[in-house]
Amino acid sequence: MQNSVKPRIAISTLGCKTNFFESAAIAERFGEVELVDFAADADVYIINTCTVTNRTDYKSRNLIRKALARKADLPNAKVVVTGCFAQRSAQEIAELGPVDLIVDNQSKLDIAELLAGKANTFTDIMEAEDFAYRPVSSMLSHTRAFHKIQDGCDFYCAYCAVPYARGHSRSAHFSDVLEQAQIFAENGFKEIVLGGVNLGLYKDGERDLADVVEGISAIQKIELIRISSIEPQLLYDGLLDRLSKYPKLCPHFHIPLQSGSDEMLKNMGRRYDTALIQRLVQRILELYPDAAIGFDTICGFPGESEAHFQETLTLLSGLPIAYLHVFSYSKRKGTRADTMSNQIPGKIKNARARELTELSLRKKHEYAEKLIHRKVCLKGVNEASEQDRAETLSDHYLRVRLASSAKQGTLIACNIADCEIVFD
Numbered sequence: 001m002q003n004s005v006k007p008r009i010a011i012s013t014l015g016c017k018t019n020f021f022e023s024a025a026i027a028e029r030f031g032e033v034e035l036v037d038f039a040a041d042a043d044v045y046i047i048n049t050c051t052v053t054n055r056t057d058y059k060s061r062n063l064i065r066k067a068l069a070r071k072a073d074l075p076n077a078k079v080v081v082t083g084c085f086a087q088r089s090a091q092e093i094a095e096l097g098p099v100d101l102i103v104d105n106q107s108k109l110d111i112a113e114l115l116a117g118k119a120n121t122f123t124d125i126m127e128a129e130d131f132a133y134r135p136v137s138s139m140l141s142h143t144r145a146f147h148k149i150q151d152g153c154d155f156y157c158a159y160c161a162v163p164y165a166r167g168h169s170r171s172a173h174f175s176d177v178l179e180q181a182q183i184f185a186e187n188g189f190k191e192i193v194l195g196g197v198n199l200g201l202y203k204d205g206e207r208d209l210a211d212v213v214e215g216i217s218a219i220q221k222i223e224l225i226r227i228s229s230i231e232p233q234l235l236y237d238g239l240l241d242r243l244s245k246y247p248k249l250c251p252h253f254h255i256p257l258q259s260g261s262d263e264m265l266k267n268m269g270r271r272y273d274t275a276l277i278q279r280l281v282q283r284i285l286e287l288y289p290d291a292a293i294g295f296d297t298i299c300g301f302p303g304e305s306e307a308h309f310q311e312t313l314t315l316l317s318g319l320p321i322a323y324l325h326v327f328s329y330s331k332r333k334g335t336r337a338d339t340m341s342n343q344i345p346g347k348i349k350n351a352r353a354r355e356l357t358e359l360s361l362r363k364k365h366e367y368a369e370k371l372i373h374r375k376v377c378l379k380g381v382n383e384a385s386e387q388d389r390a391e392t393l394s395d396h397y398l399r400v401r402l403a404s405s406a407k408q409g410t411l412i413a414c415n416i417a418d419c420e421i422v423f424d
Contacts, residue, residue, distance in 0.1 A: 006032055006033050006034045007030060007033045007034070007043045007044060008033070008034045008035075008036045008040070008041065008042040008043045008044070009027060009030055009033045009034070009035055009036070009042060009043065009044050009046065010035075010036050010037065010038045010040065010042035010044070010045045010046065010067075011023050011026065011027055011035070011038075011046045011047075011048065011140070012038045012045075012046070012047050012048070012063050013048045014047075014048065014049055014050035014056055014059055014060060014063070014083070014085075015048075015049070015050025015052060015056060015083070015084065016050070016052075016195070016197075016228075017146045017148075017193060017195040017228050018146075018148050018151070018195050018196060018197060019048050019050060019083060019084075020139070020140075020142065020146050021136065021139075021146040021147065021148040021195060022048060022108055022109065022148065023046075023048045023140065024136045024138060024139050024140050024142075024146075025109045025134045025135075025136045026046060026048070026082075026108060026109060026111050026112070027138075027140060028134070028135075028136050028137065028138065029109065029110065029111065029112035029113065029134060030044075030112045031112075035140065038063070038066070038067075039066075041070070041074060041077075042070070042074075042077060043076070043077055043078065044077065044078045044079075044080060044115065045067035045070060045071070045077060045078070045079050045080070046080045046081075046082070046111065047060065047063045047064055047067060047079075047080070047081045047082070047083070048082055048083040048108070049063075049064075049081060049082065049083035049084060049085035049086050050083060050084055050085060051083075051084040051085040051087075051088050051089070051161055051162075051165055051332070052084070052160075052161070052162060052330075053327070053330035053332075054330045054331065055330065056085070057085055057089070060081075060083070060085040060086075061085075061092075061096065064079070064081055064093060064096050064097075064099065065096060065097075067079045068096065068097040068098065068099070071097075071098065078100040078101070078115060079098070079099050079100050079101075080099075080100060080101040080102075080103060080111055080114075080115070081093050081099055081101070081102050081103070082102070082103040082104070082105065082108040082111065083105065083108070084105065084161075084162065084165035084166065085165075086102050086103065086104070086105075087104055087105045087125050087164075087165040087166075088161060088164060088165050088333075088334075090102045090122060100115075101114055101115065101120055102122060103120060103122070104122050104123050104125060105125050105128075105151075105165065105166060105167070106123060106125060106128040106132055106167070107120070107121075107122075107123065107132075108132075109132050109134045110134075125164075125165065125166060125167035126164075126167050126168065127167075128152070128167045128168070128170065129168075129170065130170060131150075131151055131170045131171055131172045131173070132151070133172055133173070133176045133180075135179065135180055135183055136180065136183070136184075137183055137184075137187045138187065139189070143189075143381050143382070143383050143408060143409045144189065144191045144192075144193055144226075144381050144393075145184040145189040145191065145192045145193065146193050146195055146228075147177070147180060147181060147184065147192045147193060147194050147195065148172075148195050148196060149171065149172045149177050149194055149195070149196055149199070149202055149212060150169065150170070150171045150172065150195075150196025150197065150198065150199055150201060150202045151166055151167070151169070151170055151171075151196060151197055152166045152167040152168045152169040152170050152197055152198070153166060153168075153169055153197045153198040153201070154168055154169050154198075154201075155198065155231075155269070155271065156269065156336075157258075157268055157269045157270060158267065158268050158269040158335060158336040158337040158340070159268060159298065159301060159329060159330075159332065159335060159337045160332070160335060161332035161333070161334060161335055162197060163197075164334055164335075166197045169197075169198060169201045171196075171201070171202045171203050171204050172202075172204070173204055174204040174205070174207040174211065174212070174215070177204075177212055177215070177216075178215045178216065178219075181215070181216045181219055181222065182219060184222070185219050185220075185221035185222050186221070188409055189222070189381075189409070190221070190222065190223045190224060190381050190409070190410070190411045191222070191223065191224040191225070191226060191380070191381045191411075192216060192222055192224070192225050192226070193226045193227075193228050194209070194212065194213075194225065194226065194227050194228060195228040195229075196228075198231065199227065199228060199229060199230050200230045200231045200234025200235060200239065201234070208239070209227075209230075209239060209243070210239055210242035210243050213225055213243055213246050213248075213249055214245075214246060216248075217246045217247075217248045217249075222248065223248065223379070223411045224248060224250055224379065224380070224381070224395055224411070225246070225248050225249050225250065226249075226250040226252060226395070227243075227249070227250075227252075227253065227254070228254065229254045229255070229256060229296075230253070230254070230255065231255075231256060231271070231272075232255050232256075232257065232272050232276060232277055232280050233271050233272040233276060235253065235255070235280065236272075236276060236279065236280045236283065240280075240283060240284065240287065241283075241287070244287040244288070250395040250396070250397075251288040251290055251291040251292065251395060251396060252291065252292045252294075252395060252396060252397045253284055253291060253292070253293050253294070254294045254295075254296075254325075254397075255277075255280070255293065255294065255295055255296070256295070256296040257277060257295035257296060257297055258270060258296060258297060258298045258301075259297065259298065259301065259304075259308070259312055260274055260277075260297075260311050260312030260313070260314065260315030260316055261274075261304070261308040261309075261311040261312055262274055262311075263308060264301055264303070264304055264308050264311075264312075267301070267302075267303060267340075268298075268301060268337075269336070274311075274315055277315070277319075278315075278319070281293060281319050281320065281321070285320065289374075290370070290371060290374060290376050290396060291322075291396075292322040292323070292367065292396045292397035292398070293319075293320070293321045293322055294321065294322055294323045294324065294325065294397065295316070295321060295323075295324050295325070296324075296325045296327065297312065297316070297324055297325070297326050297327065297356055298327050298328070298329050299326065299327065299328050299329060299349050299352040299353045299356060300328055300329040300344035300346075300348060300349030300352060300353075301329045301337065301344070302329070302337055302340035302341065302342050302343050302344065303340065303341070303342040304329075304344055309352050312356075313355070313356075313359070316356070316359060316363075317359065320367075320370075321363055321367075322363060322364060322367040322396075322397060322398075323360050323363055323364045323367070323397070324356055324357070324359065324360035324363065325360075326353050326356045326357050326360065327353075328346075328349040328350060328352075328353050329344065329349060331343070361423065364398075364423060365423070367398075368398060368416075368421050368423075371396060371398070371416050372416050372417055375415060375416070375417065376396065376415075376416050377413055377414070377415055377416070378392075378394035378395065378396055378398065378400060378413065378414055378415075378416050378419060379394060379395045379411060379412070379413045380392030380393055380394040380395055380400075380411070380412060381409060381410070381411055381412075382406045382407065382408055382409065382410050382411075382412050383408065384401075384405070384406075384408065385408055386405050386406070386407055386408065387405065388405060389401050389402055389403065389404070389405060390402040390404060390405055390406040390412050391422070392412055398416075398421055398422075399421070399422040399424070400414070400416070400419035400420060400421055400422065401419065401420040401422060402414055402418070402419060402420075403418070
């Protein structure tokens with residue numbers, strides 16, 4: 001490492017909120033450092049990778065090559081690769097060039113110690129039994145606190161490589177969850193976003209996700225709590241009613257639906273049917289009449305016929321949801337779907353994705369009109385600098401701008417009629 005007053009650390013993060021929390025934890029372990037842009041001169045380049053699609057694999061390789069190019073000009077610089085792509089493709093990464101460290105997902109929070117000389121033993125993530133916890137006081141450049149409380153997944157859906165990169169489900173100790181939330185509160189964060197690989201599986205003894213929300217709700221300085229994503233059957237099975245008791249919880253539910261066809265859901269290995277989805281949406285709106293309900297959807301899963309896709313369109317068109325996150329199916333080595341017959345051509349997948357994206361935009365406009373009609377008050381943490389108009393991703397998952405400015409990181413509230421809604 002080059003001699004300097006403070007080591008210069010460049011971190012690039014791909015993928016989910018869990019990765020962003022972990023990147024913040026990685027940075028914190030270095031102590032007093034200068035965080036620099038990934039394109040700048042640095043002493044350490046860290047790439048926290050993702051492998052959820054072929055596209056994220058490509059982005060991961062591209063970032064590694066960029067870091068290695070910087071290393072060619074700065075021979076003393078270290079290049080460290082971790083994350084889900086690293087967990088699944090360590091040999092491929094090693095063949096890209098002189099990467100200094102390839103770190104497994106369970107050990108990634110100790111990268112500072114590994115660079116300082118601690119032995120780096122790349123381990124099989126399926127052998128991980130404990131939740132790796134390191135306290136975090138900042139979120140790098142983020143104004144909301146991403147709070148990872150669960151890791152791993154035991155569902156093994158046919159299309160998904162994540163369980164093979166994250167291992168079995170394991171949860172943070174409840175006391176550590178509250179300790180971390182208190183640290184966030186003391187460092188000025190007003191909103192906590194609860195995250196994990198399969199968040200609904202959180203369990204510490206008899207404590208579950210509702211107990212987490214209850215415990216964090218008692219922290220006075222925390223104003224909003226948001227659930228990042230949760231499997232529909234886990235939310236519907238009694239959890240939703242318990243969560244509804246805590247007014248700090250954002251009325252925003254992001255649900256990985258994936259398909260509106262029961263046959264496709266079965267082939268995907270999902271653990272619910274469309275009837276449960278319809279009941280869940282109805283129950284959410286009974287408890288939260290203005291809730292933002294969003295779905296993940298996958299286009300072009302092997303064997304998805306036009307009739308299957310039309311079933312998805314029909315279901316989604318008829319449900320009062322707020323938005324969709326649309327993905328085209330991507331083959332993942334080692335998954336059951338990788339070897340399935342009737343793979344869908346890219347042209348068809350892309351056409352279906354465009355159609356669902358158009359539907360999502362319509363749904364977002366319809367949802368905004370509903371909130372305007374109901375004169376809903378929106379709350380959220382200001383992301384903009386004091387020189388700009390205040391902007392927030394609101395508790396109802398609409399991004400809005402205000403006419404005036406505010407201090408970055410403060411909680412702002414406004415009637416939706418007085419905001420400019422940002423439609424991406």
